[in-house]
Amino acid sequence: MRRRVYVIKDPEVAKLLADETRRQILNKLRHDEHSATDLAKALNRNHSSIVHHLNQLLEAELIEVTREEKVRNMVQPYYRSVSHSFHVAYSLTEALSQDPDYSAWQEEYIDSMLLALNGYGIDVPEERRGEVKALLQTCYLGQKKAYEERITNRTSVPEVSRYVARNTAHILSHIQLTKDQEYMDAVRRLSEIIGEPREDQRG
Numbered sequence: 001m002r003r004r005v006y007v008i009k010d011p012e013v014a015k016l017l018a019d020e021t022r023r024q025i026l027n028k029l030r031h032d033e034h035s036a037t038d039l040a041k042a043l044n045r046n047h048s049s050i051v052h053h054l055n056q057l058l059e060a061e062l063i064e065v066t067r068e069e070k071v072r073n074m075v076q077p078y079y080r081s082v083s084h085s086f087h088v089a090y091s092l093t094e095a096l097s098q099d100p101d102y103s104a105w106q107e108e109y110i111d112s113m114l115l116a117l118n119g120y121g122i123d124v125p126e127e128r129r130g131e132v133k134a135l136l137q138t139c140y141l142g143q144k145k146a147y148e149e150r151i152t153n154r155t156s157v158p159e160v161s162r163y164v165a166r167n168t169a170h171i172l173s174h175i176q177l178t179k180d181q182e183y184m185d186a187v188r189r190l191s192e193i194i195g196e197p198r199e200d201q202r203g
Helices: 011-016 020-031 036-043 047-059 090-096 100-120 126-153 162-177 181-194
Strands: 006-008 063-071 074-081 086-088
Touching: 006 126, 011 090, 011 100, 020 036, 020 047, 020 063, 020 074, 036 047, 036 074, 047 063, 047 074, 086 090, 086 126, 090 100, 090 126, 100 126, 126 162, 126 181
Parallel strands: 006 086
Antiparallel strands: 063 074
16 A cells, blocks of 8 residues: 655655656656656656656655556556655755755745745745745744654554545644744744735635
8 A cells, every 4th residue: 555645764865856857757656657658758858867767766665666568579667656745854954954956956945935925915025035935944844844743653544535634634733833932933923024915815
């Protein structure tokens, strides 16, 4: 049975996710099985490059071969991810901050969060962008830590959908976060800076 959440605790494995193509491959394989040929066409990438990335993901045990087909006297493997969702352990945050590729990926992620605020009618002044980015990162890491602890401490997996399980974990994480002073301070500061989204942008 596939895992619902895979917590990556090996920094070398986590670094693999810094590459956009590997992230795209994993995203495709979370939903369905694909061959290297399928992935090369879907992602508009060179076949040999896709095979290289697949071999790295296989070695890291993030994907698996589900079946093989013979095509023109050649064996064509099909792949699938070992989990529906991948989560880099919060405990790796400091170690991975020293890796330039991973740091650049995380910086880009926080930049995207800042950009996403525009969709809620929030326009952060240029002089406050650095501060808001730092606060967003504090909130992001706080949520990451709380969610990971809930997933790790789960003692059983009841017969519910992964969406129900995920949302339940999020609720428990929010309860836990109310006890995290650094997180709550960051939320309050963000609220002071960005205020409330416009009424027509909520939801």
